[in-house]
Amino acid sequence: MDLESRVTSQAAAPPNKLDAAVLKVAGVVVLGAIMSILDITVVSVALPTFQTEFDATYAEVAWTMTGYTLALATVIPLSGWAADRFGTKRLYMLAVLLFTLGSALCATADSIGQLIAYRVLQGLGGGMLMPLGMTIMTRAAGPERIGRLMAVLGIPMLLGPIGGPILGGWLIDSVGWHWIFLINVPVGAIALVYAHFALPKDAAEPSESFDFLGMLMLSPGLALFLYGVSSLPETGTITATKVWTTMLAGAVLVVSFVLYSFKPRHPLLDLRLFRNRNLTIASVSLFVFIIAFMGAGLLFPSYFLQVRGESTLNAGLLMAPQGIGAMLTMPIAGTLADKIPVGRTVPFAMALIAAGFFTFTQVGTDTSYVLLCGSLFVMGLGMGGTMMPIMTSALRTLASQDVARGSTLVNILQQIGGSVGAATMSVILTSQLNGSAPIPGMTDPNTGEPVTEAGAAIANQHGAQIPLPPGVFQRGLEFVADSFATTFLVGFVLVLATFIPIAFLPRKRPAPEPLADTSAEGAAVPAPTMIH
Template sequence: MTTPPDNLTSAEEPAAPDRLDAAVYRTAGVVVLGAIMAILDVTVVGVAIPTFQSTFETSYAIAAWTMTGYTLALATVIPLTGWAADRFGTKRLYMLAITLFVLGSVLCSFAWDITSLITFRVLQGLGGGMLMPLGMTIMTRAAGPSRIGRVMAVLGIPMLLGPICGPILGGWLIESASWHWIFLINVPIGILALIAAFIIFPRDRPSPSESFDFVGMLLLSPGLALFLFGVSSIPEMGTVASARVLIPAVIGLVLVLAFVRHALRTEQPLIDLRLLGRNRNLAVAVATMLLFAMAFFGAGLLLPSYFLQVRGETTLQAGFLLVPQGLGAMISMPIAGRLVDRIGPGKIVLTGVALISLTMAVFTQVHADTPYPLLLGALFVMGLGMGATMMPVMTAAMATLTDHEVARGSTLMNIVNQTAGSIGTAIMSVVLTNLLDNQQYAQAAIASRFDPRIAAQLPPEALNDGFEQAARAFGHTFTVALVLIVATLIPASFLPRRKVTPPIPAEGAAPVVVH
């Protein structure tokens, strides 16, 4: 099978065989390689924040901006990806994204202070932000809409390997080499992905007819960046009622709302929000992803912190303890991908969200001595639920889009995913911090894990009480995540529960939405 060119419409696309063929798998290999590089880098750098803090003699809050700056760069560049993919072609843009990411990685390894490191992380984010939406676009066009469920399952591989391998790889590189290698390791992977993309991806045939929405860019990209800057500052400031939180968040929200008004009135907006009105499946998928990402990625912050701070595990041990979650997702994701192509995403997603809800309920009851078999079993079941939720929701969003709409639809879903994940992380951070501050011995007990002198100053009873108080603070924070994931069942219940037939609209006609 020859991979269809970028400008092939759904009506012109040849009938695809039921199974993914060798050409699609080759394309998938390149896309997964780039996505693994970007997603793995996020989790690896998260492990290295305490190292940055000690190396550059700065506070944890400032060192954490190595993560936040990357996120803000992602938010800035993602809205441009859909237009740029149509205008310049996915192959060229994908290769540019990898080049920026690798260049940023090399510069990060040569950072001389925390300011330069944060700056170079922003450059990395400009490349990394384009990789996932471009990968979704390339894979959807290569495989055809009838096999989109299995395509999304393939794209889920990096999301599995990131949480599994990131903490382990980061801990090992820092302990055996130095922090520089968490960035330098991207260089050979990036070069390999760049060469593979040049050889394997089909030649670009861009559609330069659409004009660029400069007004939309000036509203949405700064708006998202300012809003996420304000939200990301909440844990550091400890309260929402802070000028550093409120001013950028409010200005950013106003700019985003102005973009919404602009996008609904202009003929060729940066992100076509009218797709949500025309396509019920996309609208429901966006609502589902919004709640799911807030709950799941927010809770993802809590799990390693519980193992590190309450149970006293090392970074490497905490990484290994999270492996069951990835294994569960690795089992369920390919199965879910096949089933979605046959029976639609609705029943699959509802099952996945229900499994995650059950395990969140388990984590709301954690103590300082909760048996590890119970925790690891719950993580495995949570992984099963994640594999049956995230990529099937993406499938529901993409399955009824025409070829021309795929780049814009994938961009919209990635914006929602990134923004909701950042909001969920901030919410969980604030709730957990406030709960810990209200406990008499919790903070001292956690500090004793990293400073033996504190442990020597506290009587054993106070230390044990402190760890139990800290564990209960984690449990109460998991309750917030549980409420959000249960709320996800509401929009998920409106996802299609039958096989979704891809639309083949006439030239210039609105897409047909099949429920």
């Protein structure tokens, strides 16, 4: 489409309205996001089933999550270069194909080793889905409509942690664990066909040299660092050799890449984008927020499971108010993000999250479900008005040729923040639970270690029927509840810390981006709009 036609198309689609062509593109991206995000949370509830099916330890089955995360971390840095080099449509369809193929293979696994290998293949596809999806949607919407369109992408990002445990619990109980992977196959097939017809043809891009040296530093560096972080809950201490050595090696490689990345003309990850103040502030805000909320948020279902003795399905249903709250505010927040600077709206949404989160710092063994579900609903209202507006702020002022690389930066920060947050909260909870008093004369027959009051209480909540002296069960249960409350208090403090970076989010509307940019080579670069 020539420049004159693009002007006519933009004029026909007002900035405050999403036309059918743009919504059709959004549908493709949402399908991919649903597969990728739901898969993470669905598999998390299947870990005990994997232990039984494959006669494996928890540390072994946890690699089905860790392997997927490491594959994501390895491939995300490549997404920006590959999107520029091969085109977003081709690469997005390849990512969907890899993810779908990996899902089908996971369902055929007959050993824990095979399942881990197939999960890595899934991760290679899943790691590209989100950054590519954000790039496609940012280009399709244009700077004036990106807020509303990003709100559409935010729905699966927020509903995944709620819908995943519900879906996973139901599938495992009703038809077997294989179906938590097989369900992705028809969805993936639909997404492939949909993408083929809905996404515009890729425009030819000038070839860039691939930064092999940068790849050899950044991808292994991220993988090693996240491996060390992911090992924290298992070891319980950062002084464990497998934790600090891999984290240190990964950190050295990542820092080396940062120092090197300003030298090549086309680095694997363009950190020069952080010269854009808007992107920098939004990225820092998002990173702190992800650590605070996502880390502690993963423990909300665990409280219902371990303290209240709920089934996996019921724990997922009790989390539903959070998703309902997010669904109510997300469309509103998306519209406001296109009209009002995010610095004027996000602080109010964060205040709702903090208010709802505070309730969980006071949880006990019999805290009212009405109060907890109400607090989750309030947090959902805040979530709907926080994450996607911040992402919108990060990408809105980038030139169109920088959108793919900007999306990659944002997704890497999300991945690192989520892993660090989850590991930090898990370590805090584990250290709290380890302080429980041992039961005199009672040892674990498998390990020979003393059985603690907290451990016995959690086991009995899940039907173990361990005979306990009078008062031990209630005492252990109260200790577990207090441990969760302490962990949530740390999360609450981190939520409050998020107010510092968001105070610097833009409070004035940015100047509108010109229709055409001029690259360093002097070629005209179209504005980030992709209309049929």
